[in-house]
Amino acid sequence: MPVIELENVSRAFTVRSRTGLRRTSREVRAVDDLSFSVEPGEIVGYIGPNGAGKSTTIKMLTGILVPSGGSIRVAGVDPSRHRLKLAKRIGVVFGQRTTLWWDLPLRDSFAVLRRLYDVPKARHQENLATFVDLLDLGDLLDVPVRQLSLGQRMRGDIAAALLHDPEIVYLDEPTIGLDIISKTRLREFLNQVNAERRTTVILTTHDLDDIEALCNRVMVIDHGHKVYDGTLEGLRASQGAPRTLVVDLATSAGPISIDGATVLKVDGPRQWLSFPAGTSAAPLVAQVAANYPLVDLSVAEPTIEEVIARIYAS
Template sequence: MIHVEHLHKAFQTRSGGLLRPTRRTVEAVRDVSFTVGAGEVVGYLGPNGAGKSTTIKVLTGLLVPTSGRVEVGGLVPWRERRRHVARLGAVFGQRTTLWWDLPVRDSLDLLRDVYRVPPARFRENLAAFTELLDLGPFLGTPARSLSLGQRMRADLAAALLHDPSLLFLDEPTVGLDVVAKERIREFVRHVNRERGVTVLLTTHDLTDVERLARRIMIIDHGSLLYDGGLADLQARFGGARELVVEYETPPTDPAVPGLRLVSAEGPRVTYAFTGAAARPIALVTAHAPVRDVTVREPEIEATVRRIYEGGLLRAGIVRT
């Protein structure tokens, strides 16, 4: 679905006034290469200014790269933009595609004309999305009067009315409450699973990534730091795992050679370890009678923060 080879995008900036202007080249994206297969859901992560938005703008045809090869669905986005945009959908958390003063239903009708969706297919999609996203209560409400969660659900419906094969999601759950976030995630899972829609997700909410994507790409300072699975990311960069042990009775000495003691509260003792869990479990069961054992993985948020802050690119960490 997406093929990117050695993508490079630089911008010229100017400062210093009219008489003695100073020009500077800013490299927003540096030699980025990746592919996304049809039907994948991929999280594209990075801190502000990392190069995520520039990459997305190239993929949608809004920007022309300085160099490199980019194809989306077999098309070069900025050369065949009309055909390209007809096959993609986009939802940006801070912006809307709805007409501000029109009822949601009227906005969707206008988008039907824009994308030339056949009337029967439009009715079918609208009925399905109304049920999945619970649009019914506010289809007659102007966009300006919608809550943030309602507007985001309406924008998702608008982005998918024309059956795109690729969906770009930029911060789709920003500012939403827990219930609204989960409704959005369930809808994205549905269109990916049932309709085969490929999804490229950019977000700062790592719960979105954990719930939706099996693969993530991490970009920082314009360079791709990591491209691989969530499980592999945790295994390589997640730090220590934890073994939470519920002993039959509080142990006289909770320390177990070979494991780092994290905490001990009565019979509940937590140890830190790295690698496979089989040996640590054998050690604690040999130490004292055990009622229950739980392996707790490092939080993805902490893992990604380590990558952002730890200079792993400079240390020679490259994508898998």
């Protein structure tokens, strides 16, 4: 059975304004008629522009907000009616809002969380040892949270969200403030937790490299409506974003002229040619090889950033 179910969910807010002595109000629907389900063990990327309704959705899934309409079930319960019961079954990292105690060492914050979630001591120690190793937290355990860098604190927050063995984890910008090596390590950690523990992960992020590295499914939301739900490959195909043929010639030359492709850029002996999605590159390669001194070539698929930009633009 799905671990998360939304059916025709909406959430409206009343926005009040004042012009002179006149006060007016209007209704804004942050989420409008949203339906989807998530199976246990899925890693789902939940993306959209600022103001699209992502945070509102996550807050309804955790029980912080009550939907204006529709129904939500998370781990078999209504989040807004069973917040305490659900709290032990979910983990949350909300962007730059820490769940750790500011003046306590990281180790003490983890100890407090063990008490709050009533985790058996042996299980807590086992999880803590695993996460300290995988997230490289060993040298940080006795450092007060206020002295940690943003990247170090994010690693601590992610460990805190998983220490009580939640079934579902909501991650908002989990790699913010991390360098390339730390991002790679964190992605490997999340993949390992998902594979070994079947933890369901809902990931909201503006770092689309996170989506490509972690998610087997992507949902795109805009103005409170779901505009796409499927695989990354399907997302690329749905937008018809052009592919790129990168050609290296033996010598510098003017723009290549072949049927079915358009030169985007020329830089010495290297040229970039655009051709339509769904079109085979083989005929283009044959034309280049037959008419130009070809040294090397490659085909570049559209980046996820380009695809998402096309969705937002439309």
